[in-house]
Amino acid sequence: MFEGKYYNGHTSKGIPAHITLEPDGILIAHDTGEEQGTVFWQLENIHQSEFNDAITLLRYGHFPQQSISVVDKRFQEALQRQYRGATFLKSNYKAVLNLGCTGLALLGTLMLSLFVAFGIWGVPALADRAALFFPRDYERQLGEQLYQQMLQGYEMDAEKSAALKDYLEELDTQLDYPITVAVVTDDEVNAFAIPGGFVVVHAGILDKMERHEELAALMGHELAHVRNRHSLRAITRSLSYYMLASLLFGDVSGVAAVIVDNASALRNLEYSRSLEQEADEEGLALLRQNQLNPQGMVWLLERLQSGDSSEMLAFLSTHPNTDERIQTIEQKIGEGQQVHQPNPQLEQLWQQLKN
Amino acid sequence: MTTTLQKTEKQTTVFSFTGKGSELFAIEIVNFALTLVTLGLYYPWAKAKTLQYLYRKTEMAGTPFVFHGTGKEMFIGFIKGIGVMVLLYTFLFLAGMADAVFVQVLFFFIFLVGFLVLVPVALHGMMKYRTSRTSWRGIHMGYRGELSDMVSKYLMGFILSVVTLGIYGPWFVVSLRKEMLDNVRFGNVRLRYVGEGSDLLLLHVKGYFLSIFTLGIYLFWYMKDLLNFYINNIVVVQEDGTYSRLQCHVTGWDYLKLAVGNLFIVVFTLGLAIPWATTRTMSLLLHKTVMSGHFDADALVQTEEAYDSATYESMTDMMDIGVI
Numbered sequence: 001m002f003e004g005k006y007y008n009g010h011t012s013k014g015i016p017a018h019i020t021l022e023p024d025g026i027l028i029a030h031d032t033g034e035e036q037g038t039v040f041w042q043l044e045n046i047h048q049s050e051f052n053d054a055i056t057l058l059r060y061g062h063f064p065q066q067s068i069s070v071v072d073k074r075f076q077e078a079l080q081r082q083y084r085g086a087t088f089l090k091s092n093y094k095a096v097l098n099l100g101c102t103g104l105a106l107l108g109t110l111m112l113s114l115f116v117a118f119g120i121w122g123v124p125a126l127a128d129r130a131a132l133f134f135p136r137d138y139e140r141q142l143g144e145q146l147y148q149q150m151l152q153g154y155e156m157d158a159e160k161s162a163a164l165k166d167y168l169e170e171l172d173t174q175l176d177y178p179i180t181v182a183v184v185t186d187d188e189v190n191a192f193a194i195p196g197g198f199v200v201v202h203a204g205i206l207d208k209m210e211r212h213e214e215l216a217a218l219m220g221h222e223l224a225h226v227r228n229r230h231s232l233r234a235i236t237r238s239l240s241y242y243m244l245a246s247l248l249f250g251d252v253s254g255v256a257a258v259i260v261d262n263a264s265a266l267r268n269l270e271y272s273r274s275l276e277q278e279a280d281e282e283g284l285a286l287l288r289q290n291q292l293n294p295q296g297m298v299w300l301l302e303r304l305q306s307g308d309s310s311e312m313l314a315f316l317s318t319h320p321n322t323d324e325r326i327q328t329i330e331q332k333i334g335e336g337q338q339v340h341q342p343n344p345q346l347e348q349l350w351q352q353l354k355n
Numbered sequence: 356m357t358t359t360l361q362k363t364e365k366q367t368t369v370f371s372f373t374g375k376g377s378e379l380f381a382i383e384i385v386n387f388a389l390t391l392v393t394l395g396l397y398y399p400w401a402k403a404k405t406l407q408y409l410y411r412k413t414e415m416a417g418t419p420f421v422f423h424g425t426g427k428e429m430f431i432g433f434i435k436g437i438g439v440m441v442l443l444y445t446f447l448f449l450a451g452m453a454d455a456v457f458v459q460v461l462f463f464f465i466f467l468v469g470f471l472v473l474v475p476v477a478l479h480g481m482m483k484y485r486t487s488r489t490s491w492r493g494i495h496m497g498y499r500g501e502l503s504d505m506v507s508k509y510l511m512g513f514i515l516s517v518v519t520l521g522i523y524g525p526w527f528v529v530s531l532r533k534e535m536l537d538n539v540r541f542g543n544v545r546l547r548y549v550g551e552g553s554d555l556l557l558l559h560v561k562g563y564f565l566s567i568f569t570l571g572i573y574l575f576w577y578m579k580d581l582l583n584f585y586i587n588n589i590v591v592v593q594e595d596g597t598y599s600r601l602q603c604h605v606t607g608w609d610y611l612k613l614a615v616g617n618l619f620i621v622v623f624t625l626g627l628a629i630p631w632a633t634t635r636t637m638s639l640l641l642h643k644t645v646m647s648g649h650f651d652a653d654a655l656v657q658t659e660e661a662y663d664s665a666t667y668e669s670m671t672d673m674m675d676i677g678v679i
Contacts, residue, residue, distance in 0.1 A: 012492040012542065012655035014418075051411045053373060057419060059493075064657050067493050069418065093404070096381040104377060107384055108627050118391060126394075145452050243395075 002075045006030040006039075009064030019068060019075075021082045026058070028068060039066065046088040052076055058088070119241075127236040131229050136196075139232065140178075143196025147180070150200060154184035157203060163353040164201065170345050171216060172290050173223055189304065191218055193225035195232050208303055212350030213287060213296025220283030220297075227282070230275045280329055293340040294333045301326045368599070368646040372638045373419075374412035376631030382408055383630050399433045400426025409633075413641060415491060416652040423495075424488040432484070436477075443469045475509035476502065482535050487659065491541075492652075495659040500538035508534050525559060526552030536589060542655035543594050550588035558584055575614060576607030582640075591650055599648025605639065613639050 005014030006028050017030040026041040047059040056076045059067045083089060091097075099107065160183035168181055177197040187204040194200070199222045209215055225231065284297045305322045386401030403426040410422035443466055450462035479502050486496035512527035529552045536548040562577030586603035617632040 007493040009493040010657050011653070012494045013653040014492065051378070051408050053412075055419065057411070057421070059421065064495070064659075065490070065493055067421075093382055093385055096385050097378060099381065101377070104380055104384070108380070111384055111387055112625065112627060115387075115391065142452070145454070148454065 002070050002072055002078070004068050004070035004072075004075070007067045007069075009061075009066045014069070017068065019070065021078060023082075026068075041066075043083060043086055043088065046086075048088050048090065050091045050093065123240050124237055127240045128233050130240075131232040131236045134229070134232055139229070140196035143194045143198050147182075147194050147196075147198040147200070150194070151182065151184070154186055157183045157185050160203065160206070160353055163349060167212075167215065167346065167349040167353060168219060170349055171219065171286070173219075173286065174289070175223055175227060177226055179223070179226070191222055193222040193231070195226070195229065197226050199223070199226070206353065209300075210303075211296065211299060212346055213292050214300040214303060215350060215353070216287055216290065216292050216346070217283045217296040217300040220286030221279045221300075223286070224279035224282035225275075228275075228278060230279065234275065277325065277328060280325055281332060284329060284332055287340075290343065290346075291340050292343060292346075297329050298326055298333070301329065365647060366599070366650060368416050368650050368652060370641040370644050370646075371414045371417075372412055372634070372641040373414065374409060374634045374637060376628070376634045379405075379408060379630035379634055380628075396430075397426075399429035402426075403429050409637065410489065413637070415646075418492050418652075421490045422488055423490060424484070428484075428488075432480075439473065443473070471510065471513065472506060475505045478509070478531070478535065479505040482538070486539055492655065494542040494655045494657050497540040497659040498538050499540060500534060505534055522556075523552075525555035528552075529555055532585070540658060541591070543658050544650070544655060545592050547590040547592055547598075548588055549590055550584055555584060573607075575611040578614075579605055579607045579610040582610070586644060591646060591648070593649060593651070593654070597649035599646045599650035601644060601646050603640070604643045604645075609639060609643065 002019045004017055004019050006017035007014055008030075015030040015032050017028050020027040020029075022040075025043050026046070027038065028041065029038045030036070041058075041060045045061050047065070049056070049058050054071060054073065056070045056072075056079070057067060058069075059065045079089060096104075096107070161181060164181045164183055168179060173179075175197075179197045179199065181199045181201065183201050183203055183206065186202040187207075188202045189205045189208055191199065191201040191205055199219070201218070205218070206215070209218075280297060280301075283300075284294055287294045287296050301322055305326070382404055383401075386397070386404060389397040390401050403422075403424050406422045406424060410420040413420050446462045446466040446469065450459050450466060453459045453462060479500060482500060483498045486498040489496045508530055512523070512530055515523040516527050529548075529550050532550065533548045536546045539546040558577075558580050562573065562580060565573040566577055582605055583603050586601050589601045590598050591601070592598045613636060617635060620628045620632050620635075
């Protein structure tokens with residue numbers, strides 16, 4: 001028998017009570033000094049009771065709940081002995097609570113490493129998955145709007161755009177995306193791909209080029225971004241990181257920032273190094289497929305690297321690590337055989353584009 | 356006659372916090388693991404568990420509070436909250452995508468207004484939910500505020516603050532607190548908030564300039580003043596008109612030790628020790644707060660009816676509105 005306080009759910013007055021643990025429930029005999037009464041609590045209606053300390057608090061029944069509080073360590077032990085396995089004594093957290101300092105520290109370190117691993121590998125993988133499920137029609141629609149928006153700030157060179165289109169059609173791209181290309185009159189050495197198959201090339205980059213293989217390499221690179229949905233993947237990645245962060249810190253304003261940033265300034269989107277490399281490699285594959293000189297990819301990269309630094313800035317800032325990329329590509333070229341032959345048709349279209 | 360005299364004598368009701376950093380850590384680590392494994396879906400259950408722990412370790416007059424909220428209830432609120440947010444951000448996204456300026460402005464306007472209305476709706480929902488799920492000695496709290504009052508007060512205060520370039524801000528904050536706290540019932544006892552906007556403005560002006568003059572050191576005393584302003588103006592009124600006041604005795608020095616200590620604890624453990632920072636904060640706050648006056652801990656009478664609806668708890672959470 002234990003001494004405790006009984007609260008009847010109607011007033012906050014703690015009524016002194018004798019508490020007896022019966023096999024099928026708890027018997028509470030309360031006595032205010034003027035009034036006496038007893039209540040019997042059936043085990044199945046006692047609420048789950050976690051985190052008890054010096055005080056053991058038990059609650060019972062529907063609203064307004066009755067409760068008892070007992071300041072006696074032995075009460076908790078007696079409950080555990082008497083009602084082992086009862087629902088109201090279950091706690092999923094108890095095992096961890098009883099781990100002790102070393103256990104907790106170990107568990108904490110483990111969790112932290114798991115979390116970091118999840119951030120490094122799990123999030124990109126999941127985000128890529130999500131990007132692949134994005135419907136193609138909608139991607140095209142979204143791209144179209146972005147494309148129109150971006151072109152607003154520029155003057156489109158219709159002749160060169162047509163010539164570039166012809167050039168692209170002559171190339172064997174093996175792409176089932178409808179591709180829209182545009183050349184804009186601008187000195188910036190830049191080109192970018194927009195989701196859904198839109199490629200914008202600044203005239204500045206065409207002027208720099210000396211061989212058409214460079215153009216083919218550039219197209220191969222940008223088309224790889226399109227084919228592999230790199231922008232979409234980059235967006236879903238940064239979005240998932242923001243979502244993870246907002247979950248941790250309880251704030252979603254970051255999510256809005258990403259959406260807005262990416263919707264308005266997609267061209268400044270920084271692809272990750274791996275996505276950039278993937279695009280380089282596919283660009284190289286395109287050259288090979290068309291039996292063009294694979295060096296075109298290297299020429300393109302060198303051209304970008306050797307140029308006037310202020311002009312280069314735009315392209316380089318979105319496409320970092322040019323040195324490393326050249327090395328990687330040269331290695332790849334070394335591996336394969338160097339079968340290439342002149343392609344008069346492409347040459348001719350290239351000349352049209354240059355003039 | 357002596358008994359009545361004794362009844363009206365001033366009483367001091369104490370608070371305490373018995374939670375331990377290690378215990379909270381154990382809870383949070385399980386929460387964290389499960390939230391990660393379920394890609395965030397466990398979050399509401401995690402939140403409920405943490406609140407259950409923190410409430411259970413918060414004692415008034417030697418008896419702990421109980422949080423009755425469940426993960427399932429909060430999950431529903433969480434889903435609804437996410438739904439509303441997605442909808443609002445869709446408008447923002449559409450605004451960014453639209454060609455016509457008119458459509459852009461329209462969608463952006465919808466987004467802004469939606470967000471603006473969402474805040475008071477979420478505040479109202481949170482007060483309703485939190486109070487109804489809080490009990491002490493079996494007596495539940497409750498909230499009698501009307502949603503329309505909250506929304507109109509909020510919008511009015513927001514507009515006035517913008518029009519007056521922020522000068523109305525302190526009155527806005529105080530009117531929101533009044534709306535929230537004046538509608539709280541604790542059995543047959545009710546709360547009143549008696550702070551004044553002008554006092555808050557003075558606090559801000561004083562805190563701002565002194566913080567600049569002292570190169571930021573006064574900031575801790577400024578924060579302490581704000582804390583005291585929020586807590587010490589809460590009055591607990593009993594049915595017979597007698598009342599008690601909350602009194603927070605946190606000093607600037609206490610606040611400095613707490614803030615700097617928490618900063619180190621969190622930074623040097625890469626955030627692992629956040630639970631210790633939480634328990635330190637709770638502990639300081641509750642041990643330094645008392646209620647003095649005629650509050651009779653034995654005289655509360657249940658006045659709430661059975662409760663329902665869990666919509667907005669996690670929405671406020673998502674928007675990071677720090678209340679109480």
